[in-house]
Amino acid sequence: MKTAIIYFSKTGAAAECARELYRLIPEATLVNLAIDTCDIAKFDNIILGGGIRAGMIPSKLKKYVSANELEIQKKNIGIFVCCSDYPHSVDYIEKNFPPVIVKKAVCCAGFGAKMNADEMKGIDRFVAKVAAKKIKKAGGEMPSINYAKIAEFAAKFK
Numbered sequence: 001m002k003t004a005i006i007y008f009s010k011t012g013a014a015a016e017c018a019r020e021l022y023r024l025i026p027e028a029t030l031v032n033l034a035i036d037t038c039d040i041a042k043f044d045n046i047i048l049g050g051g052i053r054a055g056m057i058p059s060k061l062k063k064y065v066s067a068n069e070l071e072i073q074k075k076n077i078g079i080f081v082c083c084s085d086y087p088h089s090v091d092y093i094e095k096n097f098p099p100v101i102v103k104k105a106v107c108c109a110g111f112g113a114k115m116n117a118d119e120m121k122g123i124d125r126f127v128a129k130v131a132a133k134k135i136k137k138a139g140g141e142m143p144s145i146n147y148a149k150i151a152e153f154a155a156k157f158k
């Protein structure tokens, strides 16, 4: 089974998750929508992923999915998001991906998030700093990538 892991990552979290899936899934190909294109016809499994900003998946990923919706529907589908509001991961997926694709998906999951302000610029850095302050004040933990969840997800595409 051939798997395409198609992702867009603004600050690196979804890219890190995509690389981990690539490491765990045999015959996988990484497709970074910032630089690559992908001929879906060559693949049996299609994994789609990206980071959430203001409740939305990256526009490049959204456009890619709507342009290829019919072809994607014919495959085994997996969808992941990276977001700091971990309990709402599946809600974000349901709001951002076409219902028919979500319904057909073998697996939909949140893989957690990374919010390291020092690695960010501009508005992202500002939002990450504000979020970090709030979390610290509330005595919570900074979001992190959930590698166990990635392994569980990857097992469905082996």
Ligand SMILES: Cc1cc2nc3c(=O)[nH]c(=O)nc-3n(C[C@H](O)[C@H](O)[C@H](O)COP(=O)(O)O)c2cc1C
Pocket: 008, 009, 010, 011, 012, 013, 014, 015, 050, 051, 052, 053, 054, 055, 056, 082, 083, 084, 085, 086, 112, 113, 114, 115, 123, 124, 125, 127, 128
């Ligand atoms: C400007 C900005 C807006 C964000 N908006 C949300 C949001 O609406 N919901 C959420 O759960 N996480 C939000 N996050 C957290 C990101 O989803 C998280 O940092 C994620 O790891 C980003 O993935 P990426 O690095 O692949 O872009 C936001 C982060 C930034 C910097």
